Structures are given as structure tokens and as C-alpha cells.
Amino acid sequence: MPPAPRHASLLPPAAPGLPGPELEGVDESTWLDVIHKMDEVYSQLVADEIALEHKNAELEQSQQFIFSLLTAMSDVLAACNEAGCIEETNAALCELVGRPEQALRGLPLTELVADEGGAARIRHVLATPAPQRSGTVVEVELTDAQGQRVPVDFNCTPRMDASGRRVGMVFVGRPMGEIKRAYHQLREAHEALKRTQQQLLHSEKMASLGRLVAGVAHELNNPISFVLGNVHALQRYTERLRTYLGAVHAGLPEAERAALRVKLRIDHLLADLPSLMDGTLEGAQRTADIVNGLKRFSAMDRGERAPLDLNGVIERAIHWVRKGTAPGFEVVWTPGPPCMVMGSAGQLLQVMMNLIQNAWDAASGRPGVTPRLEISGHGDGRWTRLAFADNGTGIQPEHLTRLFDPFFTTKPVGKGTGLGLSISYGILEQHGGRLWAENRPGGNGAVFLLELPHLQTAAPA
Known part of the structure; x- marks a missing residue:
């Protein structure tokens, strides 16, 4: 900035030898x-110019900042006047x-x-005298650039001037396409996940069923063999009865019929028939x-729930596991009073079998x-609680938080899918209960605990 002119340069110069100019009354x-x-x-x-x-x-x-904000916005914006332009x-x-x-x-x-x-x-919002x-x-x-319809949810807010009077509306919206x-x-991924979950559930049930095939085959062999032996006996009895009845219808003398009756042991046959039929019916019913039972366990569960006694479910689970893969397993279980819950018998049987098998x-x-x-x-009175305490090696502390993760297993490759506990956890959660695990005192095994709502407080299916 140039220096301000001094007053000496503003005074008119004086002629040499003459006094300077003077104004009247101004010194x-x-x-x-x-x-x-x-x-x-x-x-x-100068200061005002700098300011x-x-x-x-x-x-x-500020203008550049506002412009950058408007440019960076992914939502569409339109600031309109009172007429909607x-x-x-x-x-x-x-x-x-x-x-x-x-153009806009x-x-x-x-x-x-x-x-x-x-x-x-839009016109209704513009005509509203006092919008929120x-x-x-x-x-x-x-209508987009290609002429297609694009759904947009506009949030409409009033635009005010300095005096608080509405001068227009601001429309901010996000294209919903x-x-x-x-x-x-x-939604498609969720449906696929549900289908996968059902497939995993079914696969785990089939894997559990596969472990029991040997025991089930042995158990089926007894009544089937019994029925088969009785049928063979009935076939022999039928031939003897046919022979005897043929003699009766042929009109043989009484003495010959009596001798034939003794020879064919008809009296013994008639005395043995009731027990033979009862045994056959019992074997067929067994x-x-x-x-x-196999159909209930292996069929795809449709989520049907009904009142059931957990005592029967536990007994059946012990029976299947023993017959299948653990014939020498010592299981201490004394059924108590009826333990009624609301649930799916097939799903809860799978949970009990998984815990016993583990x-x-x-x-x-x-x-x-x-x-x-x-x-x-x-x-x-409100909750039914069960504890499964084994005398195994226990659970490593770092594994306690991962026991119920899908596909997590400490078993050797080929010995476990890592889905049993995860599916059991999900089944109990769907029934309004829960499942957790902890180590027994002294490191002598682990205990799995589950609880389910008692039937009086059970949630509806």
C-alpha cells in the first residue's frame, strides 16, 4: 500500500521571496x-477493501463447499419456489x-x-399451508433418462426466508430401484439360507440315522425271525390240517380217523395255534x-408341536444310541414324574440323541x-431343566465359546460333521429354550445343560 501523502505536498508552493498563499480564517x-x-x-x-x-x-x-455437497449427494435434490418450479x-x-x-x-x-x-x-404438499x-x-x-419409471421417496421440508416466511419447498429423495x-x-438369499438350513437339519438327521442302522437291523431281526419261524410252523400245521380234513370229508371210519388224528398230532396242533398266532401278532406289532419310530425320526419335520413327556423321549434316545453305536454305554437315568413340554417329538428326540452320542x-x-x-x-414350575454329565476328557476352555458354531468339531476327520450341537442349539432356541455346556468340577468330564419351558408356560407352537 503506498504511503499516505503528507500535508506539506498539498500546500501550494510559495514564490521565491514571496510569502505563501493564505486563506482567510484558515491557518x-x-x-x-x-x-x-x-x-x-x-x-x-484500505481496511474495508481488505475485509x-x-x-x-x-x-x-462457502459456495464451493455447497456445490461439492450437492455434487457428492447420491440422493436427488430439488429446491422449488412456492409455485413448485x-x-x-x-x-x-x-x-x-x-x-x-x-434445463431443470x-x-x-x-x-x-x-x-x-x-x-x-406433489401439488398437495406445495399447497399445504403449514407443512411439518x-x-x-x-x-x-x-421418469429417468431411458424413459423408465423409477420409484423415489421424497422428504419434503419447507424453505424459509430470514423473516420466517415460507418461500418454497425442498424435496430430497432416494431412488428406491x-x-x-x-x-x-x-430375500432370495434368506430363502436360500432357510433351504440350506433345512437341508443341513435333514442331513444331520440322516447321519444320526445312519449311525443307528446296525443296531436297528439287529433289533428288527429278532421280531422278524420270530414271525418268520411262526409262519413256517403255520404252514406245516396247515398241511396237517388239510390232510386230516380230507380224511374227514372222505368218510373214513372212526378208528382210522382217530389213528390219523394221533399221527398228525391234531390235538397238539390245535392247542399250539393260539400261542402261535399271539406270538406272530406280537412280533408283527413290534x-x-x-x-x-424310524419313520418319525427320519421323516422331514414339519414343525408340528404337541404336548409330550420328556421322559419318554429320553428313554427312546438312550435305546436308539445303545442299539446303534454304544452297546456298552452305562447310562444312569431314572425317569421321574411326567415332564411335560410343548414341542416336536422328532426334533427333541434328535437333540437328546445328539447329546447322548456326544x-x-x-x-x-x-x-x-x-x-x-x-x-x-x-x-x-416354569422351566424344565436336564443335565447330561459324562466322564470324558472335558472341554478345552478355548472351545467352550465355539461348541455350537456350525461345522466346529474336535473329532477326527470323518468322525463328525460339526452340525449336531449347532442344530440342537437351534432346535431348542425355536422351542423357547436354550442349551449350554460347562466342565465338571475337577476336570472329570463335561456337562451339557438344557432347559425348556414347562407346558404351563410354554410358548404356543
């Missing part, structure tokens, strides 16, 4: 005051509708709407019971120790 001090005031005004003008430059720079920065927009809306910003300014927002219903909703400051949501469809597509993909796998791994499982239960 030198007055001129000094005038020059001082001029100096102050000039300094103030104005700062303000212009700040304004430019667009005064300001952003790059997202321009890109969506395929028009430049200059002054254009009624309703012209971008694809149908008359959406335009009517929190915003009103309006669902419309805009991508969101709806993402939701559709999420076979039917075994087959029905206890056998853990306890049979200790050399010189007889595998043993103690099952105990109690209830408090």
Missing part, C-alpha cells in the same frame, strides 16, 4: 486536521432424469413425475413299532475308563 493547524482526517478515511477504505476481499474469499469457499438442483437429479441443470431450472417438478397421481401428491418442519414423505415415480433390487436379492464319543476316548453318562432333571 496551518486546520490544514493539518483536514489532512489527518483524509489519512484516516484512506486507511479505513471485503476476505469476505469474498469466504463466500467463494425448480430453483436449484444437484447432479444426482440431473443424471437420473438425463437433463442438464440449466424453472421447470415444474411435477413434469418430472411419471404419473398424474404422483404429480397430485420434520418433513413429509411423498412416494412418487420419476437399487434398494428394492437389493431387498429382493436379500416290527411295526420299530418302523414307525457323551459316548467323549467318554469312550479315555482308555481304562468305562464310559458313563448321568442324566438328571428337575423343574421349578
Whole structure:
């Protein structure tokens, strides 16, 4: 900034040898005051100019910041006046509708709407005298650059001037096409996950059933062999009866018929028939019971629930595991009073079998120790609780938090799928119960605990 001119340069020069010019009533001090005031005004003008430059720079920065925000917004924006004409927009809306910003300014927002219903909703919001400051949501469809309809949820808020008077509306919306597509993909993934879960559940049930095939075959062999032997005896008895009846119908003398009766042992045959038939029926019924039990266990569970006694479920699970893979398993279980819950018999049977089978796998791994499982239960009127305590090697502390993770297993490769406990956990959770594990005191095995709502407080299926 150039230095302010001094007062000496403003005075008119005096001629050589002549006195300087003088004004009437104005002395030198007055001129000094005038020059001082001029100096102050000039300094103030310079300061104001510097401040104005700062303000212009700040304004430019603010404008650039607002422009960068509008450009970066993924939501479409349209600032309209009271008539609904667009005064300001952003790059997202321009890109969506395929028009430049200059073409959108002054254009009624309703012209971008694809149908008359959406335009009517926009006009209704514009005509509302006192819209909510929190915003009103309006669902419309805009026509994009390809002429297709794009659903947009607009949040409409009033735009005020300095005096608090509404001068227009601001419409901020997000195109819902991508969101709806993402939701559709999420729903498909969820359905696929549910199908996979059902397949895993069924696979685990089939794996459990496969472990029991040997025992089931042995158990079926007894009644089937019994029925088969009785049928052969009935065939022999039938031939003897046919021979005797042929003699009777042929009119043989009484003495010959009596001799034939003794020879064919008809009296013994008739005395043996009732017990033979009863035994055959019993064997057939036993076979039917075994087959029905297998069908209940192996069939795909449809989620049907009914009141059931856990005592019977536990007894059946012990029976199947012993017959299948653990014939020498010592299981201590004394059924108590009826333990009624609301649930699926097939699913809860699978849970009990998984826990008993896991206890056998853990306890049979200790050399010189007889595998043993103690099952105990109690209830408090609201919950039914069961504890499965084995004498195995226990659970490593770092594994306690991962026991119920899918595919996690400590068994050797080929000995376990890692799904049994995970599926059991999910089944109990669906029944309103829970399952957890801990080590027994002294490191002598592990205990799995489960609880289910008592029938009086059980949630409806």
C-alpha cells in the first residue's frame, strides 16, 4: 500500500521571496486536521477493501463447499419456489432424469413425475399451508433418462426466508430401484439360507440315522425271525390240517380217523395255534413299532408341536444310541414324574440323541475308563431343566465359546460333521429354550445343560 501523502505536498508552493498563499480564517493547524482526517478515511477504505476481499474469499469457499455437497449427494435434490418450479438442483437429479441443470431450472417438478397421481401428491404438499418442519414423505415415480419409471421417496421440508416466511419447498429423495433390487436379492438369499438350513437339519438327521442302522437291523431281526419261524410252523400245521380234513370229508371210519388224528398230532396242533398266532401278532406289532419310530425320526419335520413327556423321549434316545453305536454305554437315568413340554417329538428326540452320542464319543476316548453318562432333571414350575454329565476328557476352555458354531468339531476327520450341537442349539432356541455346556468340577468330564419351558408356560407352537 503506498504511503499516505503528507500535508506539506498539498500546500501550494510559495514564490521565491514571496510569502505563501493564505486563506482567510484558515491557518496551518486546520490544514493539518483536514489532512489527518483524509489519512484516516484512506486507511479505513484500505481496511474495508481488505475485509471485503476476505469476505469474498469466504463466500467463494462457502459456495464451493455447497456445490461439492450437492455434487457428492447420491440422493436427488430439488429446491422449488412456492409455485413448485425448480430453483436449484444437484447432479444426482440431473443424471437420473438425463437433463442438464440449466434445463431443470424453472421447470415444474411435477413434469418430472411419471404419473398424474404422483404429480397430485406433489401439488398437495406445495399447497399445504403449514407443512411439518420434520418433513413429509411423498412416494412418487420419476421418469429417468431411458424413459423408465423409477420409484423415489421424497422428504419434503419447507424453505424459509430470514423473516420466517415460507418461500418454497425442498424435496430430497432416494431412488428406491437399487434398494428394492437389493431387498429382493436379500430375500432370495434368506430363502436360500432357510433351504440350506433345512437341508443341513435333514442331513444331520440322516447321519444320526445312519449311525443307528446296525443296531436297528439287529433289533428288527429278532421280531422278524420270530414271525418268520411262526409262519413256517403255520404252514406245516396247515398241511396237517388239510390232510386230516380230507380224511374227514372222505368218510373214513372212526378208528382210522382217530389213528390219523394221533399221527398228525391234531390235538397238539390245535392247542399250539393260539400261542402261535399271539406270538406272530406280537412280533408283527413290534416290527411295526420299530418302523414307525424310524419313520418319525427320519421323516422331514414339519414343525408340528404337541404336548409330550420328556421322559419318554429320553428313554427312546438312550435305546436308539445303545442299539446303534454304544452297546456298552452305562447310562444312569431314572425317569421321574411326567415332564411335560410343548414341542416336536422328532426334533427333541434328535437333540437328546445328539447329546447322548456326544457323551459316548467323549467318554469312550479315555482308555481304562468305562464310559458313563448321568442324566438328571428337575423343574421349578416354569422351566424344565436336564443335565447330561459324562466322564470324558472335558472341554478345552478355548472351545467352550465355539461348541455350537456350525461345522466346529474336535473329532477326527470323518468322525463328525460339526452340525449336531449347532442344530440342537437351534432346535431348542425355536422351542423357547436354550442349551449350554460347562466342565465338571475337577476336570472329570463335561456337562451339557438344557432347559425348556414347562407346558404351563410354554410358548404356543
